[in-house]
Amino acid sequence: MRAIAVIAAGGSGERLGAQAPKALVVCGGRPLLAWCLDAALAAHGVAGAVVAAHAGALPAFELVAGEAAGRAGKPVVVTPGGPSRSHSVRAAIDAAGQLGVEWDACAVHDAARPLATPALFDACLAGLADADCVVAAAPVTDTVKVAGPDMVVTETPVRAELWAAQTPQVFTRSCLERALDVDDEHLANATDDASLAEAAGARVKLLQWDGPNHKVTLPGDLDTVGALLAGGV
Numbered sequence: 221m222r223a224i225a226v227i228a229a230g231g232s233g234e235r236l237g238a239q240a241p242k243a244l245v246v247c248g249g250r251p252l253l254a255w256c257l258d259a260a261l262a263a264h265g266v267a268g269a270v271v272a273a274h275a276g277a278l279p280a281f282e283l284v285a286g287e288a289a290g291r292a293g294k295p296v297v298v299t300p301g302g303p304s305r306s307h308s309v310r311a312a313i314d315a316a317g318q319l320g321v322e323w324d325a326c327a328v329h330d331a332a333r334p335l336a337t338p339a340l341f342d343a344c345l346a347g348l349a350d351a352d353c354v355v356a357a358a359p360v361t362d363t364v365k366v367a368g369p370d371m372v373v374t375e376t377p378v379r380a381e382l383w384a385a386q387t388p389q390v391f392t393r394s395c396l397e398r399a400l401d402v403d404d405e406h407l408a409n410a411t412d413d414a415s416l417a418e419a420a421g422a423r424v425k426l427l428q429w430d431g432p433n434h435k436v437t438l439p440g441d442l443d444t445v446g447a448l449l450a451g452g453v
């Protein structure tokens with residue numbers, strides 16, 4: 221299969237509270253987006269990448285994307301993202317024709333996860349031999365409680381069956397296009413893209429990933445993740 225990568229980078233990073241959109245924030249010496257693009261483009265199965273960018277800073281995104289394309293020798297297209305994460309992914313898919321490459325699979329990755337490796341992208345893509353969608357995931361280590369707004373616990377799910385979904389989330393092209401072909405309300409409510417594929421009846425599998433793959437969310441994450449990046453993890 222020949223894949224493209226979509227980097228979801230359209231968020232503003234409210235919880236991080238930086239001056240710039242989160243994908244452009246420097247961590248471990250480089251913008252988060254630069255780490256993500258280099259990892260995705262270094263994967264053997266990835267032929268090019270589309271960045272769904274924060275619409276308020278397109279020239280800065282173009283600069284980072286152009287440098288990554290030069291390093292990898294693979295095309296990168298920047299397009300404005302949308303009002304929610306999955307809207308941004310759909311905007312990226314709509315712009316993918318500009319890459320000029322044929323593709324039948326897509327790896328969707330958060331710009332906020334700069335520790336993902338090329339090997340992780342390729343392992344997820346290999347999983348498509350047996351699934352429509354493959355999600356990098358880690359076993360949940362805490363016991364998880366379900367509670368209502370009154371904080372009264374209603375359920376304690378069996379921990380052995382619980383996984384924390386990360387990205388990359390890879391899809392066959394037909395699966396992703398079908399998953400995103402829903403109304404705006406469904407797109408806006410999706411916290412990841414794999415859940416849209418599940419809702420569309422796709423076979424979604426998890427790929428256990430034990431390496432570090434934290435999402436930069438809060439200011440303190442920049443130190444933790446930056447140290448791991450600087451250490452060459």
Ligand code: CTP
Pocket residue numbers: 227228229230231232233234235236242243272301302303304305306308309329330331332333435436437
């Ligand atoms: N994302 C996106 N388009 C949006 C919202 C989010 O592409 N409209 C992307 C973010 O850029 C990020 C990924 O989805 O790479 C995961 O989202 P999150 O970590 O929540 O990032 P932000 O939405 O930017 O952060 P916050 O929720 O704190 O504002």
Ligand code: MG
Pocket residue numbers: 231
């Ligand atoms: Mg968000």
